Amino acid sequence: MTSDNPNTGLPIKPIRYRDWLxxxxxxxxxLWLRWQHPDENFARYSYPVTERGxxxxxxxxxxxxxxxxxxxxxxxxxxxxxxxx
Numbered sequence: 001m002t003s004d005n006p007n008t009g010l011p012i013k014p015i016r017y018r019d020w021l022x023x024x025x026x027x028x029x030x031l032w033l034r035w036q037h038p039d040e041n042f043a044r045y046s047y048p049v050t051e052r053g054x055x056x057x058x059x060x061x062x063x064x065x066x067x068x069x070x071x072x073x074x075x076x077x078x079x080x081x082x083x084x085x
Contacts (some may be wrong), residue, residue: 020065022058024049033061037068 014023016022019038024031025046031054045064053061 017062017065018069022061033057035061035065 014020016019017035021036021038021043023036023043025034025043026032027046027048030078031048031049032046034046034056036043036045045061047057047061047064
């Protein structure tokens with residue numbers, strides 16, 4: 001289901017990126033991107049949409065998600081190798 005944000009006219013429809021949920025929210029009359037880890041039930045991370053636009057801000061959010069996934073994978077590998085020692 002999609003509805004329009006009354007402050008911007010932008011459609012409000014969360015999207016998925018690598019199992020993460022990315023949504024928008026108006027905070028203090030400013031549009032923010034928020035993203036939620038697949039294992040959590042709330043959006044822990046957020047970033048304001050900058051003057052460069054929604055597309056650029058979304059690209060940055062995806063970049064941050066990619067970094068978090070890399071860190072989680074590295075942490076998991078390190079934990080696995082410690083268990084083998």
